[in-house]
Amino acid sequence: MIKAFVADNDRLRVVSDLLANKERVVWIDLLAPTKEEEGAIERLIGVDIPTREEMEEIEISSRLYAENGSYVMTATLPAHSDGDRPEMLPVTFVLAGTRLVTVRYHEPRAFATFPLRAEKTDTGCTSGETILISLLEAIVDRLADVLERASREVVDISQDIFQSTEKKASKRDRDFQIVLHRIGSKEDLVSKIQDSLLTLQRLAGFLANVVSQDKQGKDLRARVKTIARDVVSLSDHASFQTQKITFLLDATLGMINIQQNAIxxxxxxxxxxxxxxxxxxxxxxxxxxxxxxxxxxxxxxxxxxxxxxxxxxxxxxxxxxxxx
Structure with missing residues (x-):
């Protein structure tokens, strides 16, 4: 599926006919594209779009590179992250001149919320670079929300471990089994967010070099640096949560051993x-x-x-x- 957006008074507006507006289109969003759709976009922008297999490669040279004056960047992003088992798949961003092309095979929340916000408010999205930076800001905000939710749930788990009021041994055993399951789910969620932040950190560094080549892009460089700092901060917070989850796992196993020893x-x-x-x-x-x-x-x-x-x-x- 192809979605095309044009800039209209510093706002984004969806157009139904890509070919009729190809000179004005600033963002092309490809969701699970077919080979025919990929070929049409490649002819339009003059750059080969990575296949799904190429997007899933982990080498930095396969995820961040320049081709024919265009820049291809791939990051792993979560979708359906309201639960503990988000869907993690790569998303590719292609800066081709004044256009941005995104290729994805799942639906991260930012790709649904950002276009709506950019359509209603003045976000300054007039080119592929400004759209990419604004989209990355929305993605980082979403990851921050997911980490905040995980942090609150880790605090709840801690209270259930150390402030349990259950007196019956069999009920405490069942409670600890549930706690272990919750700890495992939170560890899996936080580790996936860490992986996503790592790819975003690399992407932000690459994008900073791209933006630095634009002498008129002082504001864009500042925004990219802010994104990079936010990503590093979130990565540090995720590492802290991982350590806390490991502590809670050890504490839970210790509480189980204490109960078994008491019996x-x-x-x-x-x-x-x-x-x-x-x-x-x-x-x-x-x-x-x-x-x-x-x-x-x-x-x-x-x-x-x-x-x-x-x-x-x-x-x-x-x-x-x-x-x-």
Missing amino acids: IKIVSVAAVVFLPPTLVASIYGMNFDIMPELRWFFGYPLALGLMILSAVLPFWFFRRKGWL
Whole structure:
């Protein structure tokens, strides 16, 4: 699918007929293009558009390069990032003269919100460079929102771990299983955002060199530097969240080990407490003909007393030592 935009009083306006407005078009957005659509755009801008396989290559030379006076930049962006499993796919930005061409196979939120905002308000989008920078700003803002949401949810997980009010052991075990699942989901989300920020950081550095060649683009250079600083700041924040998630994972496993040790301790204490009474009962349960207490009148009460005393003494000793 092809969407074409023209500049109209520093605003973007969608046009339905690309060929009829090809001289005025400043942004061409390709969503899952067919080979015929790719060929038509390549003939229009005079630059080969990367295929999906080429976009997915991880080498920097395959993602950031110049060709025939045009600049091709590819970054990995998330889509459907309101959940914990965003769809991560590459998006290619092609600066061809005064035009911007974007190629994508999924729908990041910025590609839906930015055109609407640029159509309603004056964003200064008059060329491919200004559109690209404004679009990157929207993408960085979206990534910041995703990280902020993840940070709040990490705080909630921390409270569930360290401020749990559940007393029943089986319920606590189920809660910790849920917490482990949530921690894994947040780690996966944050790591994907980190990967996206890394590609954007490289793209911003490449774009800074491109914009620096324009002697009239002082304002654009400043905006690109701001994008680069924001990306670095978000990357640092994502790294901090990763460390916190790792700590929460270790803490959760530690809490599970503490609970398991407490259960084992109770079982061990119970075994020690009931061992002496069992020994007394075993002794007086032997079937020998000659046993001094066998026909004694107080033999039965004495055996019961010994069993109770042998159980109480270890229990009292454990309580005094603080082991219970």
